[in-house]
Amino acid sequence: APYAADLDTTICSNTTHTLTAKAFDAAGNSAVSGEVYVNIFNNSLTFNSVEEEDGYVKANADGSGAAIGTLTDLAIGRGSDGKFNRTLLSFDTSGLPDGATVTRAYLTVTYGSKSGDAWASGNSLVIDAKFGTFGGGTTEVGDWASVATADAVASIASFSSGTKQSGDFSAAGLAAINDFGMTQLKLRFVNNQTSTAYIFIKSGAGAKLTVEYEL
Numbered sequence: 455a456p457y458a459a460d461l462d463t464t465i466c467s468n469t470t471h472t473l474t475a476k477a478f479d480a481a482g483n484s485a486v487s488g489e490v491y492v493n494i495f496n497n498s499l500t501f502n503s504v505e506e507e508d509g510y511v512k513a514n515a516d517g518s519g520a521a522i523g524t525l526t527d528l529a530i531g532r533g534s535d536g537k538f539n540r541t542l543l544s545f546d547t548s549g550l551p552d553g554a555t556v557t558r559a560y561l562t563v564t565y566g567s568k569s570g571d572a573w574a575s576g577n578s579l580v581i582d583a584k585f586g587t588f589g590g591g592t593t594e595v596g597d598w599a600s601v602a603t604a605d606a607v608a609s610i611a612s613f614s615s616g617t618k619q620s621g622d623f624s625a626a627g628l629a630a631i632n633d634f635g636m637t638q639l640k641l642r643f644v645n646n647q648t649s650t651a652y653i654f655i656k657s658g659a660g661a662k663l664t665v666e667y668e669l
Contacts, residue, residue: 472489472492473492474486498664498667499665499667500664501662501663502545502662505657506592507542507593508543508544508661509593510528510529510539510540510593512598514537515538517598517599519537520598522593523539527566528542528656528657529652530641530653531647531652532646532652534569540640540642541641542593543561543640544638546635546636547637547665548632548635551669554669555667556665556667557666557667558666559663560620560623560663561581561610561639561663562661563617563620563641563656564655564660565613565617565618565654565655566654566655568614571612572643572651572653573611577647579641579642580606580607580610580642581606581607581639582606583607583626583627583638584602584603584640585631586603586635586636587636588640597640600640602630607624607627608620608623
């Protein structure tokens with residue numbers, strides 16, 4: 455009788471792979487099948503954030519007193535100064551093929567440090583997506599309140615080490631991915647913390663946007 459095997463192509467390189475089967479009988483004799491060739495092409499790209507354009511902006515709850523953060527890692531949540539931090543991540547997504555239809559996207563971030571529990575009382579860390587840039591590209595004070603193309607396209611659950619993957623982007627979030635240039639993401643908490651509670655994440659290779667698509 456014929457047999458079947460599953461192959462997870464998502465962990466395979468995009469090339470032609472050669473498959474063979476080896477069978478054994480009860481006496482230990484073996485035979486190898488002829489070769490079967492499988493062409494694998496995973497329609498997926500992963501983009502590192504553009505570190506020199508990443509940053510974070512802090513402001514009062516009403517958006518007043520906005521200022522660009524000066525630390526290397528990127529802050530989200532309420533700082534010890536009582537201001538609320540929002541992080542901006544920039545991705546050059548122009549590498550997507552012309553005519554690609556984005557079918558899935560998610561963000562992976564890397565833990566830096568934290569204080570308190572910014573997710574307490576059911577708070578949620580969400581991602582706003584911008585087709586293009588919120589301002590001029592590099593982080594600006596106006597980015598804190600700048601309007602996104604799509605709000606809260608995905609969320610990131612609480613974590614305190616390693617990396618964390620967001621949920622899949624909503625349909626509106628997928629439509630906000632720019633296949634001709636930059637896509638920016640703003641990370642913010644839905645509710646303002648009542649005391650110091652924040653998380654720092656990494657930029658550059660520490661923040662990755664994975665995009666799956668069809669042609």
